[in-house]
Amino acid sequence: MPILPEYSLAGRRALLYTAGGDYSPLLAQALAEAGASLLVAARRQELVDAALAGVGTKSPLAPLYERGELPSPPLQGGVGGIFHSGVVSDLTTPAGVAQVMATLDSDDAGPIDILVNDARSFFAKPFAEISLQEWETVQARNARAVFLLCQAVGGRMVQQGYGRIxxxxxGLAERGMANAAAFSASQAVVLSLTRSLAVEWGPHNIRVNALGLGWFSADDAPPEVQQQEQLVRYIPLRRRGHPRDIGPLLVYLCSEACDYTTGQPVYVDGGLNARA
Amino acid sequence: MLDRLSLDGKVVLITGGGTGLGLAMTRALARAGASVVIAARRAGPIEEAAQEVRDLGQQALAVTADVTDSAQVNRMVSVALERFGRIDALINNAGAVQENVVKPIWEISDQQWHQVMNVNLTGAFYCARAVAKPMAGQGTGKIINVASGFGLRGGRDLYMYCVSKGGLLQLTRTLSFSLARHGITANTIVPGYIPTEATQSDILESLPKSGAFLPTGKLGRPEDLGPVVVFLASDASDYMTGETFILDGGGLAGGLAPTGYAPLAELEP
Structure with missing residues (x-):
């Protein structure tokens, strides 16, 4: 089955930050399938374990690559990455990010080419009832962590003259929704960072894009069951998105072939943005 | 998961597929395993492109058609269906970048206005209309419109081009919402400035010769479109519809200052 080699992430090293949710296993799987080696970072061990569950920590083919008996990890066919690992750290603090950077340096797996931030820790409450602590926590997990990671990892990428973020x-980055003010604001921060970093670091061969999502769920309920919900019937494609719906696009946005797209959100939302 | 990026067994119809950006997309589609129907007004370039597709081991069909003539568009779709039995994706790429596209408003004739609107917008509508029924019958289909950064921002004295490309974005959104129930998705590719033979020979000489003005510092290449059009034509994009995929060197993300840099300023106390 022909697949363009442009999508390959063979030999690339990716840092995947997850702030929660149940998407990370399939995101990790897509990146690994394309040949990247992963370091997963999250604030709790369960989040790291969940992300790594789909890829394991070492490809069964790894010894063959290491001995040079295989030219490079395959683009498809299960776990392709050579080496995957995780680190538990508080990414909302400079010390926590420093710990992740130290982990990157310690495992001798080469420079960092790809940073994927899945910073969408969800929270919904009537605006008048949101405590300052809740507001700060949402912004810290979803926005401050992305700021700190982009600064630390992006700095390395500037030095090496290559990077994909x-x-x-x-989609709430660009829309308003009752009860979602704190979460939406955190997403708008990340979208805005995406645009500015793309412009600021474009000359260093770093591309920064956003992958925008509509209503997603990792459960596999059939569309007829999902459609009992009014929300699902409102989506033009009449089903929720599943993390596997974004895996291949994530891989492309992380690839060297994604060279002329930067500073853009690419939305995958079943048509929500387009409808009246 | 990544095997969904393959176009093995898919039939893709591309207008303007024999030259420029269209030819680069045709090559990528074939490399990804698609059978390609290549349409354009002139037979020569599409025949050559079809031979390239065959050399890559895929099936190809060249069909001459002027997209501004709905009878020719309908015939083009019929011929494709007769040969392959289905059309999985339509790429509306035919576009006008001919002379006289840049003009002060008071010098634009009715005929010039309609000519560009007909090729860039009405032609895409004709093609989408012609494939919509067969795609609805299949229960699947992908319509991909190729617009331009000028569909999102204004260009000086570039009336027909900007308006027709902006219209394509709205055509995409309306197609996506209306045809979602039939399993058909529609998306727009927005290329920024990517030099091709068409633009080089055109009077658009005011367009820059280097990409120094862009955040990426370089101009795009037609090949940059390949992985994007293949993704949008493939099953990997099944949940994406009504959207806009921009490849513009970062121009649209910034663009508020010619340098891209804000003057440095300290925080106020």
């Missing part, structure tokens, strides 16, 4: 964001 993909920020997963919610």
């Amino acid at each position: 993909v920020n997963l964001i919610s």
